[in-house]
Amino acid sequence: MDLGLTKATAFIAGASSGLGKAVARELLREGARVAICSRSKKRIFAAAEQLKKDVPEADTILPVVCDVTDEAQIESALDQTVDAFGGLNLLVSNAGGPATGMIGDHSATDWRAALELNLMSTINLCRHALPYLRKAVASPSGLARILMISSLSAKQPVPGLYLSNVSRAGVQGFAKSLSEELGPEGITVNTILPGYTxxxxxxxxxxxxxxxxxxxxxxxxxxxxxxxxxxxxGTEDEFAAAAVFLLSRRASFITGVALTVDGGAVKSLL
Ligand SMILES: NC(=O)c1ccc[n+]([C@@H]2O[C@H](COP(=O)([O-])OP(=O)(O)OC[C@H]3O[C@@H](n4cnc5c(N)ncnc54)[C@H](OP(=O)(O)O)[C@@H]3O)[C@@H](O)[C@H]2O)c1
Structure with a gap:
């Protein structure tokens, strides 16, 4: 199946390691041009070097330093990406996960930090990418997609992961609202919920x-x-395969979906 991603432009947050980096690798294999970001200059440049080795045929990979809890850094990172690529078709929101603990373990400051890391970062990435995605969907390429990396805890709260359970629930509310608003414009918005990977x-x-x-x-x-x-x-590659499908042209009638990639860990019927 041709996923139709050749020359598509992508920004992937939280991609110096783990799931974000695996999605970048798979998009590069599909011929996309990919910007990756993380907080650490050393780690994000090392990731870009590694990805070039993993995918020698890769088109362009652009490492960008950006802490997604800082709105100004998000704006600047997206601007750098669009300056380099001339546009933006695909946004993948992602960051590290918050700390584990029970109700007595987290201060109000911890709660706010977790919401900044996993909820506000998602909202701000989308807010600032949206003007570029709107341009992309109106351009001859016509491709604009948002994919939010969340967690199975959005569907089935995980004991000891209060900070994740609560912030992911917020992401789902945001994603569904956004998918409704952007649907008529042809921009798809989906979340992908990893299980243990x-x-x-x-x-x-x-x-x-x-x-x-x-x-x-x-x-x-x-x-x-x-x-x-x-x-x-699960493996990172298994996760990335599902993510890249949702980002592809072939996923054109899928929006507002929360796809678990968890080997069947969530036990609900739907
Ligand atoms: N792996 C799993 O089993 C699993 C299961 C469920 C949910 N998840 C969720 O999926 C997401 C990704 O997980 P992962 O396993 O890939 O984690 P990971 O291996 O720790 O990777 C997280 C990435 O995010 C970057 N990052 C962290 N904080 C950031 C920030 N403030 N701004 C920009 N980049 C930031 C890290 O880079 P730097 O340190 O260089 O900034 C790193 O590249 C997390 O939210 C996690 O909770 C993972």
Whole structure:
């Protein structure tokens, strides 16, 4: 299937590692031009170098330093991308995940920081990308898509992940509202909800649970695997394949959807 992404332009937030970087790799394989951002200059330039090695045939990869909790940095990063590429077809919102803990573990400051990291960053990325996406959908290419990387916790709250559970619920409300408003313009808006997927974040999570509970890393990972129907943890590539489909021209009649890529971990019927 031709996904129709050759020469499409993309901005992927939170892409020096993990899921964001995997989506960048898959888009590059499809012939897209891709800007990736993260907070660390060292990490985002290293990621760009790695991606060039992984996809020697890649068109253009543009590393941009941007902390998505800072609105001015978002504006500047998107401007740099459009200056370099001449437009923007695809926005992928993403960032790191918030800390784990129970109700007594988080101060009001922690709550605000988590909402800035996972909810406000998504809203601000969309607000500032929207003028460019509107231009793209009105251009001969006609392609404009938003994809928000969220979490299965949006559908099924995860014990000990209050900060994630609450901010992801907000992302779903925002995504559905935006999909309704932008649908008539031909801009699709979807969320993708990863289950346990082997990335740096998951490795850190298992280390911190190992310290907190004394359980071995193997036991912790086995627990995560057993929660899914497929009885294993997902790979970054499996996640990226689904994400790139939702970003592609072939996903033209899919909007307002929250797609779990979780090996069957969420147990609800719909
Ligand atoms: N992996 C899973 O199993 C899983 C499951 C459910 C949900 N999720 C969610 O999916 C998202 C991505 O997870 P991941 O596993 O790919 O995490 P990861 O490996 O830790 O990658 C997170 C990326 O975001 C960047 N980042 C963090 N804070 C940022 C900020 N303020 N501004 C810009 N970039 C920022 C990091 O780069 P720098 O450090 O260089 O800034 C890094 O590139 C997270 O929200 C996570 O909670 C993951």
């Amino acid at each position: 082997l990335t740096d974040r998951l490795a850190h999570l298992s280390e911190s649970l190992n310290e907190q509970t004394g359980k071995s890393i193997e036991e912790i990972e086995a627990g995560w695997s057993s929660s899914s129907a497929l009885k294993r943890i």
